Amino acid sequence: MAIIEQTIFNSVGNKIMTKDKEILIVGKMVEPLILILDNVLSFAECDALIDLASNRMKRAKIGGSHVVSDIRTSSNMFFEESENEMIATIETRVSELMNIPISHAEPLQILHYKTGEQYHPHFDYFTSENVVNNRISTLVMYLNDMAIGGETFFPSLGLAVSPKKGSAVYFEYFYNDTRLNELTLHAGNPVEVGEKWVATQWMRRQRHRDM
Ligand SMILES: O=C(O)CCC(=O)C(=O)O
Numbered sequence: 598m599a600i601i602e603q604t605i606f607n608s609v610g611n612k613i614m615t616k617d618k619e620i621l622i623v624g625k626m627v628e629p630l631i632l633i634l635d636n637v638l639s640f641a642e643c644d645a646l647i648d649l650a651s652n653r654m655k656r657a658k659i660g661g662s663h664v665v666s667d668i669r670t671s672s673n674m675f676f677e678e679s680e681n682e683m684i685a686t687i688e689t690r691v692s693e694l695m696n697i698p699i700s701h702a703e704p705l706q707i708l709h710y711k712t713g714e715q716y717h718p719h720f721d722y723f724t725s726e727n728v729v730n731n732r733i734s735t736l737v738m739y740l741n742d743m744a745i746g747g748e749t750f751f752p753s754l755g756l757a758v759s760p761k762k763g764s765a766v767y768f769e770y771f772y773n774d775t776r777l778n779e780l781t782l783h784a785g786n787p788v789e790v791g792e793k794w795v796a797t798q799w800m801r802r803q804r805h806r807d808m
């Protein structure tokens with residue numbers, strides 16, 4: 598029989614009660630654990646994040662060398678840690694949801710895809726051998742609704758998640774069996790109509806923030 602490995606995410610039933618929001622699990626893959634979550638952000642928070650990020654976007658850069666790459670054609674920005682009350686509230690909620698202390702969190706990232714833009718299949722963890730404090734889990738939160746395209750697609754699993762304002766997809770890659778981690782390969786499908794905004798939270802294995 599297959600051994601089910603320990604997961605980071607910890608919930609009973611289909612509801613997660615954080616201090617300020619009741620989040621619903623509306624879809625689930627068990628191993629690797631992938632959750633489709635509803636009611637992670639309010640519509641007002643989605644709109645405010647887009648507003649705040651809009652004039653701070655730059656063409657997304659990939660990995661340690663910080664070169665502009667065709668792997669990702671979208672633009673991105675990072676908020677400062679707890680830079681205002683709303684960001685702090687979201688960070689606290691997300692840390693509770695992901696079951697990882699906020700000190701392990703990377704800065705919250707906003708990604709913007711215009712029509713035709715995409716993010717080719719990639720792993721969120723770093724694959725070079727000497728990484729000391731690797732990423733272990735991801736939450737991609739959708740800030741607007743999409744008419745056509747823009748799904749988060751897991752090609753090795755044949756799984757596509759459609760963006761829905763305020764909802765999110767969660768996945769983790771902290772397994773001992775590296776084949777399970779590799780199954781979290783994912784892409785942002787080309788946006789066919791309109792534009793797409795997401796907020797991404799990556800968590801590290803160990804402390805990443807000073808505070
Ligand atoms: O845009 C998406 O659906 C995926 C984003 C993503 O893979 C990331 O931010 O690491």
Ligand SMILES: [Fe+2]
Nearest residue numbers: 719720721783
């Ligand atoms: Fe990713």
